[in-house]
Amino acid sequence: MDGAADVEVERGERATVTGELLRAVWATYELDGEPPGVDASCTPGDLSIRDLGGSSNLNLLTERAGRPVVVRVYLPWVDATRLTDLQRIRGLLRDAGVPNPRVLPTADGQPWTSFYGRVVEMEEYVEHDADMDTWNRLNAGMPTLGRIHSVLAGVDAAPVTRCPGFANAVEATGAHAMTARGVARIRSWGDISADVARMCDEAEELAEIVAAAEAAAPPTHRQLVHGDFWDNNVLFRTGRVAAVIDLDFLGHRPRVDDLALSLFFADQTLLPADSERIPLLRGLVDHYDSGLDEPLTPEERAAVPAALARQQLWGFGHVTWLDEEPARSLVNVMVGEVRRTLPIARDLPGWRAAFAGVRL
Structure with missing residues (x-):
């Protein structure tokens, strides 16, 4: 588990394309063209x-009525x-001016269907020419x-919506214990590199540093948040x-946690030089703040560096x-990430001072 929920949940594997799945989807949504026959290839291409x-x-x-879906x-x-x-939340966002694709109903007017225990939906395809993966597009997207x-x-939302079984998130109150469990598993392998x-x-x-800092000043303004606002989840x-x-x-998390996730991915992926790191990330915070009806409080700005770490x-x-092989692969990536993140935790006062106030 990654700490997103309080109970054990079986994540399962990404669905694979089969002829049975495609025939079911074709029939349910009345897609263009002919569905694959029983003995036909089920390769998407x-x-x-x-x-x-x-x-x-x-x-x-694919297509329905000549339009990409x-x-x-x-x-x-x-x-x-x-x-x-x-689907309800996406509708609320769209009505408020946040662009996102419309859900398209099944042939009999239902908002979704199911296939062997998996829920299935169809939506409009949005034409785009870029993802939010550069500093310019991040600055444009953060509002x-x-x-x-x-x-x-x-x-509000149901408990399963507020607390997803899996997410790129960990609560401030659970981060220390989660880290201890992960580190214990890594060390249990024995044959780890220096x-x-x-x-x-x-x-x-x-x-330890983050736990102490956030225990002294717990994150506030908990609400529903996007959860993965980065890269190909924001189309341009x-x-x-x-x-x-x-x-x-x-x-359902502190809004600064959601902001910090975008900052984290930007920092780890775009790797700004040390001299540019704080100004660039600080700029993203200010651009995000410009899109809020209720701007970040001074306490929230002070909480961003610990949330980022x-x-x-x-x-x-x-x-x-994870199974051992993918877990080891992930750990190899995390070596550099942890090394890059630790200086933030070691200098929380400096980062807090840099993120204070509004400069846009």
Whole structure:
């Protein structure tokens, strides 16, 4: 488990394309063309279907009534209650001006269907020419995250929606224990490298610093948040946000946690130089703040650096439940990430001072 829920949940594997699945989808949504026969190939490419990728859900690009559509098959842990909430929330966001694709009903007018215990939906395909993966597009996109948080403030949802079984998140109160479990598993392998052994020590230091800081000033402003506002979940067209997609990790958390996740991915992926690191990340905070109806409080701004450092720790939750081979692969990536994150924790006062006040 990664700490997103309080009970053990079977995550399951990403759905695979089979002839039976495609025939069911064709019949349910009355897609264009002919469905595969019983003995026909079920390779998407053979049927002019494109697998759009995604680490969790199966996303298939096809057509209905001559228009491109996306059929999404969810992981088994996502149930009808959560999907119903996600569709409702997407509608609220769209009505408030946050672009996201419309859900398209089945042939008999239902908002979703199911296939062997997996919920399935179909939505419009949004044409786009870029993802939110550069500093310019991050600066352009962060006000939209602020808008999302403003719209979702006060919106309620079912427990399974508020606390997803899996997410790129860890609560402040659970980060230290989660890190300890992940580190214990890594050390149990025995044959770890010197770099990995050092990473375990650094992670323990990181977790201790963050736990102490957040115990003294717990994060506030808990609400529903997007959960993964980054990269190909924010689509651009001609320099503007065209759609916000993928609410798979939506949950009820402090809004600065959601902000910190975007900062974390930007820092770890775009790797700004030390001299530019704080100014660039600080700029993202200010752009996010500009999209809020209720700006960040001084206390929230002060909480961002610890929340940013904590983002690294949810990876240790993944280490605890992954099979050993993928867990080891993840750990090899985390070596550099932890080393990059630890200086933030070691200088929380400096980062807090840098993030204080509004400068836009």
